[in-house]
Amino acid sequence: MSAELPNDTAYHRPVMLAECLEALDLRPDGRYVDVTFGGGGHSARMLERLTTGHLYSFDQDADAEAEAAQLARPQFTFIRANFRDLHDELAWHGALPVDGLLADLGVSSHQFDTPERGFSTRFDGPLDMRMDPAGPRTAADIVNDYPAADLHRIFGMYGEVTNARTLANTLATARRGQNIQTIGELKKAMQSCMPRGKENKYLAQVFQALRIEVNDEMAALQQMLEQTAQVLRPGGRLVVMSYHSLEDRLVKNFMAKGKFFGEAEKDLFGHTHQPFDVLTRKPVEASANEVALNSRARSAKLRIAIKN
Ligand SMILES: C[S@@+](CC[C@H](N)C(=O)[O-])C[C@H]1O[C@@H](n2cnc3c(N)ncnc32)[C@H](O)[C@@H]1O
Known part of the structure; x- marks a missing residue:
């Protein structure tokens, strides 16, 4: 066999x-x-x-x-x-x-390497991150709709992001101008929060936090x-x-x-x-x-x- x-x-x-x-x-x-x-x-x-x-x-x-x-x-x-x-x-x-x-x-x-699934910081693509494509919420829903206090909690708890509050407030301000729908837009919106030289690690922590929340x-x-x-x-x-x-x-x-x-x-x-x-x-x-x-x-x- x-x-x-x-x-x-x-x-x-x-x-x-x-x-x-x-x-x-x-x-x-x-x-x-x-x-x-x-x-x-x-x-x-x-x-x-x-x-x-x-x-x-x-x-x-x-x-x-x-x-x-x-x-x-x-x-x-x-x-x-x-x-x-x-x-x-x-x-x-x-x-x-x-x-x-x-x-x-x-x-x-496979999920990670498929740009349209939105799991990886390596590609641009939709901010999705659902393991079940019929799941109730995408990462974009969270980034655009969650109150800043909840974003702060998620980034701190699930990503151990050190400046979680600053990041949450920065995204809350950025999304007032325009909804954040893609990985590229998210990266751009959080640019000022990323520690120099440690951008990849920081992005991985933020993405982990969003993924954990998206999929509960x-x-x-x-x-x-x-x-x-x-x-x-x-x-x-x-x-x-x-x-x-x-x-x-x-x-x-x-x-x-x-x-x-x-x-x-x-x-x-x-x-x-x-x-x-x-x-x-x-x-x-x-x-x-x-x-x-x-x-x-x-x-x-x-x-x-x-x-x-
Ligand atoms: C790390 S991969 C498993 C890889 C597998 N052991 C192999 O060697 O091919 C995890 C898989 O579990 C699925 N998964 C994660 N959480 C799940 C859940 N709560 N219910 C059902 N499937 C889940 C994901 O969709 C993904 O396909």
Whole structure:
């Protein structure tokens, strides 16, 4: 079967592929979920290991759905949905409980490298940034319609932009003259806020903040993680790869305590309730070799837990 399955596709080069497969500890007859199909790099290798088992792969992007058609086989089901609906979608497909779940968060190289999608600072194009092209709001909607106070919060919280308030006020002034619809117009409007010599890093932070807000990424991640405790069978593996510290903190806390903030729940007798056993006290990171071949792997942090 392997000859026809893509590994390293033009769509996206999978990160820490071997590490993710090992973490999932796949059984040939098991039932698995990949909640972030992308170009199917991980899904394809998971499928290779299944005989009577089944793989359910989610993605909210129509382009990923088209890519998934290449993997059509009886052991595979593609689900075009947001992973925040994990439980209901799996229940609807009669796929509960599952033996393992993989999440490879963020955007794919395909999304990033397609100028019309508006994710990359490298191109001019529409200020869009929706992973689901039918999503309710674009980056332009946020830049033009959000009150300056909300822009300040988003740039500070999701982008860790140091002069977030100044940037928010600068954009609020600029948009009074004319709506900001393209990446070029946004860059021009924020020119005065960019630290000299660090323009690229600054732009990347601003774009990350907008992308997280456009796709409601933090809420979707929390909702999906909370449902993993319901959808995984005891002994099932939770394998999550994240690319920035806000996501990684949520994943780390959830695996350790079953919640995102505060201490783990205790029962009447003071016993701590731990829905998962954590296998990675420290996150697994990509090898220097892999980072040299794929710069996207540099920030990846892989965490693994077993459902109790
Ligand atoms: C980093 S890529 C996955 C790449 C994939 N592992 C591979 O190797 O080809 C992340 C994918 O997850 C999708 N995605 C991100 N958040 C999602 C969500 N909340 N629901 C569904 N899909 C999501 C994106 O559309 C993107 O295609």
